[in-house]
Amino acid sequence: MILKNWLNVSIKLSIRFIFMKYIFDFDDVLFNNTVQFKPHMYDILEKAGVPKDAAQAYYRQIRAVNEFWLKDLLRHFSLNEDLYEKIVDKDVIKNFINHELIAIVKKLGKENCFILTHGGEKFQLDKIEKSGIAPLFADVIAVFGKKNDSIEKICATHRDEEVFFIDDRIEHSKDLNTIKCPNLKTILYTGQDLRNIIS
Numbered sequence: 001m002i003l004k005n006w007l008n009v010s011i012k013l014s015i016r017f018i019f020m021k022y023i024f025d026f027d028d029v030l031f032n033n034t035v036q037f038k039p040h041m042y043d044i045l046e047k048a049g050v051p052k053d054a055a056q057a058y059y060r061q062i063r064a065v066n067e068f069w070l071k072d073l074l075r076h077f078s079l080n081e082d083l084y085e086k087i088v089d090k091d092v093i094k095n096f097i098n099h100e101l102i103a104i105v106k107k108l109g110k111e112n113c114f115i116l117t118h119g120g121e122k123f124q125l126d127k128i129e130k131s132g133i134a135p136l137f138a139d140v141i142a143v144f145g146k147k148n149d150s151i152e153k154i155c156a157t158h159r160d161e162e163v164f165f166i167d168d169r170i171e172h173s174k175d176l177n178t179i180k181c182p183n184l185k186t187i188l189y190t191g192q193d194l195r196n197i198i199s
């Protein structure tokens, strides 16, 4: 009887462990965008003659209505396009990843993990590629609008599994259709230790 109960618990735990998917945001979740990448970017621009205030103003103005593309910013300020490669230099930006979370991703396994990022597609995908973590994920998706459709799609594809969505901002997935995603669990990431929650 005890053995039977133990087996039941064990099987349930195993099933729970196998059937889970994880959708991670990139900026300020897997990648330290605000505290590391942006200061690095503004520093290079400043050294090239564009004050941080001016670059930030341009960034905000574009970001409010359109997809941000760093090469457009360089052109706007008549800077050499070569600066682009210096800013997204893979040897530099690989150091900006969130090592704690990446360790969890490696444990969870590539087939269970997705990146869903918001922003200019070209720029986001290039940052992700150059950060070196793309091969750790089953899929990398960039959207300029809301993330809802992509989340709903992943939830539907894996409807028999629990799907975790980890993001530092709620506005990109506001008004998510929970009826379409009964298997979804959202985690607002503020830098907390996720080891006991999702791994």
Ligand SMILES: [Mg+2]
Pocket: 025, 026, 027, 028, 029, 167, 168, 169
């Ligand atoms: Mg984010």
